[in-house]
Amino acid sequence: MTNRIARPRIMVCEDEALVAMGMVALIEECEREAIGPFAHSRDALLFLKRHQVDGAILDVELLDGASTPLARVLREAETPVIVVSGFQAKSPPPEFAGVDWLNKPVDETQLRAFLMAITAVEKRTAGRANSRELIRV
Numbered sequence: 073m074t075n076r077i078a079r080p081r082i083m084v085c086e087d088e089a090l091v092a093m094g095m096v097a098l099i100e101e102c103e104r105e106a107i108g109p110f111a112h113s114r115d116a117l118l119f120l121k122r123h124q125v126d127g128a129i130l131d132v133e134l135l136d137g138a139s140t141p142l143a144r145v146l147r148e149a150e151t152p153v154i155v156v157s158g159f160q161a162k163s164p165p166p167e168f169a170g171v172d173w174l175n176k177p178v179d180e181t182q183l184r185a186f187l188m189a190i191t192a193v194e195k196r197t198a199g200r201a202n203s204r205e206l207i208r209v
Contacts, residue, residue: 080126080190084108085116085142086156087135091176095129095156098180102187112136120145127190129183132157132168143167154186 082104086092092109099106107125110116113134120142128146130139130153144167146153155168158176174182 079103079105081105081107081124082187082190083110083116083119083125083128083146085110085113085128085130085134085139087111087131087133091131091156091178094178095183098183099187102184104187104190110134113139113142116142117145120149124149125151127152127187128154129186130155130157132159132164138165140165140167143171147171152186152190154183156183 082099084092084095084099084106086095086109089109089111092111096106096109104127107119107123108116110119111134113136116139125146128142128151130143130146132139132155143153143155143165147167154172154174155164156174156176156178160175164171164173172186
């Protein structure tokens with residue numbers, strides 16, 4: 073039996089390549105594992121059918137349209153989500169209700185605080201699939 077602390081896996085859903093690269097770099101600086109970036113909701117949804125993530129950074133609009141279906145899946149899985157978008161809705165879609173929201177250009181300090189609050193503990197046991205427990209500090 074092997075127990076080890078895993079780096080939290082943070083999904084990046086952003087269609088602007090330079091913004092996505094900056095997010096990935098910040099995630100890695102925070103000693104988290106960047107998953108993506110995904111520029112299409114459909115690709116991120118396919119990934120989530122087979123994999124878990126510990127947190128997600130979402131843009132409201134991706135190349136294939138609104139990321140609301142993706143937000144719904146992540147929220148149902150109780151995955152911490154933060155929206156980073158240039159889209160400023162007076163009333164966000166219900167899928168984004170109660171979700172932290174950062175406007176572009178992003179305040180790196182606020183995004184770093186979100187990332188540092190997510191910690192994953194991965195437990196591996198012989199003969200069993202991986203299980204993850206989310207610990208918020």
